[in-house]
Amino acid sequence: MERSEQQAINRVVHESDILIIGGGTSGCLAATELKEHYPDLDVHIVEKAHVDRSGCLAAGMNAINAYLNPGETAESFVKYVRYDSCGLIREDLVQSMAELFEYSVKKVENWGLPILCDDDGNYVPRGRWNIKINGESLKPILAKAARDSGARIHNWVVVTDLLMDGDRCAGAVGFSLRTNTFYIFKAKAVIIATGGAAGLYKPNNAADAQHKTWYSPFNNGAGYAMGIRAGAEMTSFEMRYVALRTKDAIAPTGTLALGVGAPLVNAKGERFMQTKYRHLGGDGAPTPYRAYGPIQEVKEGRGPCYLDTTHITEEQSRQLKSAYLDMYPSQVLYWAANNIDPAQHPVEVQTTEPYVVGGHCQGGYWIDVDRRSTVPGLFAAGDVAGGAPFKFVSGCWAEGIIAARAAGKEVSGMAMPQVDEAQIDAAYERTFEPLFNYSKIKYGVRPYDMEVRLQKIMEEYAGGASCNYEMNEERLMMARQHLAELPDQFDQLVVEDTHDLMRAHEVLDRVVVAQVLVEHLMARKETRWPAYQTRTDYPERDDLNWLHFVNTRRDPANGEISVIMHPYEQLIPGDRYHPGAAPKKPTA
């Protein structure tokens, strides 16, 4: 590249006590908690969009789905999540977040979130763990609190990698989408809260609806990727999230199943969950089975499947639409555009592209109860953190709070870490390479082209929707082999502006996440979570050998990924499965 081009990019250095990467659900609560308990600490949030509407909550939310309604406790919550996750979770993590549901929800209510209350002022429950909210403006409310807390917010800055001081995380680098700036954030501790990963597999819809996804298509797994590159241990990526969603619009179905008690039926009107999956809990079977059941019905010729809403009144139909408008407005338009009235017609459902997400499932950083990752100085909260499914919104708040408290304590009295210039220069080159390639490479690879290649590999060899989410050793070997080619092509990516530079980093981060995901899928030689992880060569759950967490660590020196097993620890006594699904006697 020309020297003059290099000089056209400003370098801006920010030093802070704590850097929060990602100003979403967790990041905003981490910031407010830090400034409340440690007002003297300098806290920076770096966000690739604008905090007012960034992350998963851009469209809003109509319920808090992780809350302890009257009669429930942190322990009963752990038991339920353990059951729903087929007997394998980090109980310490789930319990510690449940203990903060009320604290975090009350906090956000005080900031102005409308929560539905009955005449006595009690929250209106929607199931055991759910309360109803009017959360269309939930994200701006969180963002305002973060801003008012005194944290400094950097909008439109795309973080591309972490900075290290030896083994310790010492900050991050990124570039601005709006100004020609390379950012160097040095920090005593980093809280990573970038969310999970969508876009690893072929999306449900094509062309100008390719981003009509349930999970935010802008969550590309950047936080996983930068942790993987830094040698952080990751857990349970193989527990992918395959969600049961409305057909085409891909809207959440809790509003139908919990909101108006709509049962799953197949094309014949049969309540197959109640018959075929009765021993696993029927309509209340663990979430993976409520995706697996419909997939099997369709596969065996009894599709489409529906959530049957035809028992509801016209007034309830209007209430349903109102609920969707607070969270997922396009569902209401979809019904209008297709002449569907949920009171007259059952709502067709389908399953989504597989996501890696620590908030619904448990793929993410391997952390301790303070949300410390295995890299010193690096904390993880929210969808990027592993081991604790069923977080949803309030669990992400709780994790942001826990990470903030621990990070705040850790940095008190600590000196600023040292980052050598050579590392910064290398990160600069890596960050802008696709842009500099514009004047160097005549025929290059567009980020979109690489994304489609990645999605094709994952779809066909690593259990995409079109393969009924099924996989075996041989197919996964093919995925591994093809994915190994992609990193060698990163230096062929060419972009001409900062928006596409963001897209380039999104895809190369997705490739890193996909490589790790495939190693996880290969390692678990059982089927613990059907649909999420259907191994046709190991179709049964195998507690004798696989009641373990599958973790991976990529060696930063040579890029080799090694698999590490951690045993499951039961902290809360009691059954781990539905009585009908008790473990089979070991046959050795």
Add this chain to the structure above:
Amino acid sequence: MPVIVDPDLCNGCHNAKQPPCVRMCPGDLIVKDFNSNKAYLKYVDDCWDCLPCVKACPEEAIRFQLSYQMGYFNATLQPHVHKDRQHITWTCVDAKGNSEEFQIRTKVLPVALDEKLDDDLTPDFSI
């Protein structure tokens, strides 16, 4: 095409460099063309249908319809934020032209017409 900025209604938020629709899109998909002084959805294929742009537009100039593959023309859904910012009225028109309204409680925070950039350096990156 999911959201469309109506060029007849968009006034570019006068001389705003970063009008609300440009700022509120979580995907960085909307840009302002300073020649015509109008915003438009530059990356049509990448829209998430999340609607912060539609809600934040002070001129109500952004139309929401589905991608044609998702549903029939000419169904639309438009939010209108009340002056008290405590309610939104959504008007949903189906493919046959029938209209349905929903009034929903909320707490809409004010959105400024423009916002200064972080470290306010040279805008408009180009090589």
